[in-house]
Amino acid sequence: MGLTGIIIKEFKHIIRDYKTLMILFMLPLLQMVLLGYAMNLEINNIDIKIDDYDKSSLSRKLESEFEGSKFFTISTDDRSINELFQRRLLNALVSIPNDFAEDLNSNRVPLVDVIIDGSDSNRAVIIQQYISGIIMEFSSGLRGDNELPINIVPYYAYNAELNSAFFFVPGLTALIIIMVSALLTSMTIAREKEKGTFDLIKLSSVHAYEVILGKVIPYLILSIFIGIFIIICGVVLFGVPIRGSYGALLFYLFIYCLTGLSFGILISTMVSTQLSAMLIAMLATMLPTLFLSGFIFQLEAMPKILQMVSWLIPARYFLVIIRGLMLKGNTQGELLLYISVLLFFSITFLGISIRRFKSYLEN
Amino acid sequence: MTNLIKADGIVKNFGIIEALKGMDLEVPRGSITGLIGPDGAGKSTIMKIVLSLLKRDSGMISVLSVDPDKDKASIRQHTGYMPETFSLYTDLTVEENLKFYSQIHKVGRNGYSEKRDRLYRFSRLEPFSGTRAGNLSGGMKQKLALSCALIHDPELLVLDEPTTGVDPLSRQEFWNMLHELQNRGITILISTPYMDEALKCNYIFMMHRGKVVEKGAPVSLIKDFSENLFEFEVPGKRPQEYIDLLKEIFSGEAVFLSGKRVHAVLTGISDYEEVKKRVISSDAAFQVKKILPELEDLFISRILSEDTNETFR
Known part of the structure; x- marks a missing residue:
């Protein structure tokens, strides 16, 4: 009875605070649209200059390969290379040596110099890959299949076109869910503490588990709805696939939401104002999920200590699971390790939160 | 009970x-x-x-x-x-x-x-x-x-x-x-x-x-408040303007604001004439009345005496 009362009351708070509810749904949509159109991993219009010192038919053929590519725009600007780089009018310079054709004809490997503007390292790496791709394609066509030992044809598995949405929809789901669930639960309890209503709940005959479930269930449902909303937006707006089981996806979303909510309850036992609840929830969920979950930055490239810290971030495991289910069509067996860790996190977190909350409520 | x-x-x-x-x-x-x-x-x-x-x-x-x-x-x-x-x-x-x-x-x-x-x-x-x-x-x-x-x-x-x-x-x-x-x-x-x-x-x-x-x-x-309570007023003046003077005259006693007047619980002096004599010697034209206490008088006098005791402790 007490549980039903708290659940109904929380739902009324959620529905009547429609402005917050709108923000909760509009925020991920806005982020998704912004990221979807602004964060594009594909680079077009790479300004490139080709210095052909050989001026042979072979060197001109290589030049025409670049001209034919949709990624490159050949620059004919006569200013010095340094100036062109300085003024950001050039992204790369390809220098074909004067013995290029001769080397190729005598089965020697010619050295083609490539200078790339490295001020944006991520962009530089992608440009380098595109240039290598063109050169590889050129040499492959020139020598025939049997004679070339290495023929690199880049192919991005599960995301052949390097579609950004494939990358950020799972990441955004992981980020928004943990933020929203931790923030909402911690703030709803902190609000009651601040207004003094929590003292009245403490003075009632309600059990600690009823308060916890009464607070968790409405926000669990809300968080799952937000999660589904983000995924549907990803599918509808950007064509992100769901190759794995829908049921499994929903179940892991549920587990992940539960982890966030438990974390929110834990925060609520430590703070007494909404402001501190908000700051702690944001700090403890947003930053680690953005930087230490593998959402944006490669964990393998981080110092060992940060890699170790990342083991404590639930989003790290959820990201593997959600990417696996959406993009790779992974089975439960293939994700077993990550699922187990996430489950462990959820149960441990919930256990600690309930224990702390119970003792807070009863004292 | x-x-x-x-x-x-x-x-x-x-x-x-x-x-x-x-x-x-x-x-x-x-x-x-x-x-x-x-x-x-x-x-x-x-x-x-x-x-x-x-x-x-x-x-x-x-x-x-x-x-x-x-x-x-x-x-x-x-x-x-x-x-x-x-x-x-x-x-x-x-x-x-x-x-x-x-x-x-x-x-x-x-x-x-x-x-x-x-x-x-x-x-x-x-x-x-x-x-x-x-x-x-x-x-x-x-x-x-x-x-x-x-x-x-x-x-x-x-x-x-x-x-x-x-x-x-x-x-x-x-x-x-x-x-x-x-x-x-x-x-x-x-x-x-x-x-x-x-x-x-x-x-x-x-x-x-x-x-x-x-x-x-x-x-x-x-009913049990046995101390002597006096009310002071200077026509045309706000009580804040003369309370300090009264505190000086009745040093060590509980003197406090009460609405538009000043009340004093005088433990050492019970005689109305004596009180009047003391304030008349000052420049201000005090009107003095011995009054019956209200709960507020009792409360403030207790607080003030508690604060005085605390200071001396």
Whole structure:
């Protein structure tokens, strides 16, 4: 009875605070649209200059390969290379040596110099890959299949076109869910503490588990709805696939939401104002999920200590699971390790939160 | 009459702040007992200790025959509480608030309808049942908070400054409701900053800096006030303009503002002529009257003498 009362009351708070509810749904949509159109991993219009010192038919053929590519725009600007780089009018310079054709004809490997503007390292790496791709394609066509030992044809598995949405929809789901669930639960309890209503709940005959479930269930449902909303937006707006089981996806979303909510309850036992609840929830969920979950930055490239810290971030495991289910069509067996860790996190977190909350409520 | 609450030497510190310095309290069953005192006197702290919301550092306390620290469930089942600030859900309607509190107090569906109807008759809130609590007037908010505190038929009602900021008419109505509850046998522990409300209590505990400085039935306290109280006025002047002069003339005595005049409790001088002689020697044209004390005079004189003792200690 007490549980039903708290659940109904929380739902009324959620529905009547429609402005917050709108923000909760509009925020991920806005982020998704912004990221979807602004964060594009594909680079077009790479300004490139080709210095052909050989001026042979072979060197001109290589030049025409670049001209034919949709990624490159050949620059004919006569200013010095340094100036062109300085003024950001050039992204790369390809220098074909004067013995290029001769080397190729005598089965020697010619050295083609490539200078790339490295001020944006991520962009530089992608440009380098595109240039290598063109050169590889050129040499492959020139020598025939049997004679070339290495023929690199880049192919991005599960995301052949390097579609950004494939990358950020799972990441955004992981980020928004943990933020929203931790923030909402911690703030709803902190609000009651601040207004003094929590003292009245403490003075009632309600059990600690009823308060916890009464607070968790409405926000669990809300968080799952937000999660589904983000995924549907990803599918509808950007064509992100769901190759794995829908049921499994929903179940892991549920587990992940539960982890966030438990974390929110834990925060609520430590703070007494909404402001501190908000700051702690944001700090403890947003930053680690953005930087230490593998959402944006490669964990393998981080110092060992940060890699170790990342083991404590639930989003790290959820990201593997959600990417696996959406993009790779992974089975439960293939994700077993990550699922187990996430489950462990959820149960441990919930256990600690309930224990702390119970003792807070009863004292 | 048995005591529903009995506390001896309650001490409670918050870090370096001594909120209660050995407070004694007796609340007779069926009484309205008032805690009177300025902000920071420790009224809310002792109330929260009674309600088991705070643990005492030392001292003994029995509420409804149990120790609140040891049997929280029993205390919480039989007490109703109205905190100092309005602590209901402003986005819920009157009816929804009542229903929620009945649910968390496990009143039961059938019991709820009956209690709600009774509380509506008692508080006359029924026409506002669909109004959100946040849209109610101050007086109505207090009536709703009181109704919610009563939803589970408590034996003891703890009300922390329930009428602060409420208009005089609503305050009067609220007190009529409290007397009605008292007639039904409910014991009420109430704190108030208003002396007129203190007079409506059966017993009062005057508190200052975590201690009880005076206690008893308000009428008896006034009757037993044996010190000489004088009222001073200078026509055409504000009391703030001459109070310092009076403090100088009656150094060591309790001299304080009371409305548009200055009152002085003079322990050393009882003779009216002597008082008059002393003030006439000053330049100001004082008008002096020996008056009968009111509760406020008693309270302020006790606080001032307590502060003086503290200074000399």
